[in-house]
Amino acid sequence: MAYLAGDIGGTKTHLSLVVEEKGKMVRVKDQKYPSQKYPNLRQIVKEFLKGESHEISKACFGIAGPVKKRKSQATNLPWLVDCDVLEKELHIEKVSLINDLEANAYGLNMLSEEEYYVLNAGDPDAKGNQAMISAGTGLGEAGIFFDGRRHIPFPGEGGHVDFAPRNALEDELLRYLRKKFGHVSYERILSGPGLYNVYQFVVVLITAPDGIEAGM
Template identity: 45%
Template sequence: MSKPRLILAGDVGGTKVLLRLSEVGTGGCSKVREQRYSSAEFHDFEALLAHFLQDAPPIASACFGVPGPVKENAARLTNLPWFVDGAGIGRQFGIASVKLVNDFEAIGHGIAVLKPQDLHVLQAGAPLEGAARAVLGAGTGLGVGFLFPCGDGEIVAPSEGGNVDFAPGNAMEIELLHFLRERYGQVCVERVVSGPGLANIYAFVCEYEQHPPVLLESADPPAAIAEAALANTDVAASRALEMFIRVYGAFAGDLALLSLSRSGVYVAGGIAAKLAKRMAQGGFLSGFLDKGRYRSLLETVPVYLVMNTEVGLLGAEQLAVRQIPG
C-alpha cells in the first residue's frame, strides 16, 4: 500500500475562498480540513493561507482555481486586489508543486466528477457523445470555460469570455446597453450577468420605469434585489431579475453556438444554485433558444444547472492529485 499524502485545493473567488486539505491514499481523497473564508477579510492570499495552514503537516502538492488569466503560474485576480504567485506560495509554505489555474478551468475538471444529483436538468436535449461542452457561471464576476474532446479524454480550456461585449437581444436590453455605456463606456457581459450586474439592471429599471432605487442602499444590493424579486415584494427587483435570467440564458446560447457544445452546457456558480427554481421557469431557456434559424440546433443541446457549489474545489483537488511529485 502506498503511503498517504496530503494535497491542498482551493477555489478562490472575489467574495469567498474555499480551501480543503485532503489525504490521498489508494481509495482516493479523504478530507482532512476544510474552511470557507471571506475574501475581503485578508489583504492577500498568502495571509489567508497562513491562517488555514496553521499546524498543518507537510503538503505534497497544491492547486488553486483563481478568477483571472494565469500566466507563468501567477495571476493578478479579477475583482480582487490580490496577486497570487504559485512559485512564491511553494517557497513560503514548503510545497513542492503548486499549480494555479483559471477558476473555470478548475470547474471544468470538476464537472467530470459530479454525480447525477449534483445537476438540475433545464433542457434534456439530445446529447452527442464525444462533442464539446461549455461551462459558465455568474457570481462576483462571470466565468467561462470549455471542454473539448481529445483522444480518450477532454482538454479543459479556460477563457475570459465574461469580458466579451454585451449583446442586447430586444428593445429593453438596447436601452440597458445605453444606460450602462454612460456609466462604464465599454460594456462587457459581466456588467450584466453577475451579482453587480443584477444591481446594474435594477438601477436601470428604477430609472427607466421611475421607481425609487431603495434596494441599492442595502448592505448587499444584489442579494437584497434577488430576495425581493423572489418574494415579489419589489416591482423593479422582479423586473430586473427577469431581465437578468433572460440575458444569462442568451449568453449561454451564444457559448453553445461558439463551441458547438452538443454534449452539454453547464451553468455553475452560486447565483445559479440559489435561483434554480426561478431559472427553471422558462426565462433562461427563452434567452438560450432565441437564436433565429439556429433554435432547432440549440434545442438538441443539454442544459444543466450545477447545484454542487464545490465543483471548482473538486476540480482543483483532481489537479492537485496529478501534481504530486513522483
C-alpha cells in the first residue's frame, strides 16, 4: 500500500511517496518543486508520479492556509486546492488537507532530543499545552493541547494578527509598514519577506536625516 504526503508552501512544494513494508513506513521517493512555477498542485503531483508503479490509496497535504470543507485557498499562492478535484483527477481513493503547521505539529513527537535546540531554558510540563511557530514565506502558527492522554494539534492563523508595537521604535516601524501595506500583521515582520521589510525600515532610519517620515 502506498501513500502520498506533501508540504505545500508559498516557496516550495515538498512531496514524498511512502510504502508500507512489513508494518513499517518506507519512503521511496522524495522531491521538492518551486511552487510559483506551477499553475496548481495537480500539475506538480502528476509530474512527481510520472512513471511511478505504486498505486496510491491515500494522500495528505499540509498547506499554508486555512482549510474549510476539504478546500483551501493557499495564502501565498494563486491556488485553490480541492480534495474532490484531486481525488478525481489523480485517481486517488482518499485525499485530505490540513494546515501545514498542524501537520508539522503532528511530527514533533517524532524528533529525537538531539534535534531540539533550547532558546530559553524553562520548566517544561510534559502534560502542558504547547505552541508552535514557523517563519517562512509567511508566519505559521499552531497550538497543541493536552486532552489528559495525549497532545492534539490544531491550526491557527495567528500570523495575520495585527502587529502590536511595544516601544517608540516599533511605533515607527508600524507607521512605516502601514504606509506600504495598509494592514500590518506579524507576518509582515516575522517571515522571509518580513525580514526584508525590517531591513528596509532600518536603512531608512539610518539614512533619513529628518526621521522616518522624511524617508518615506
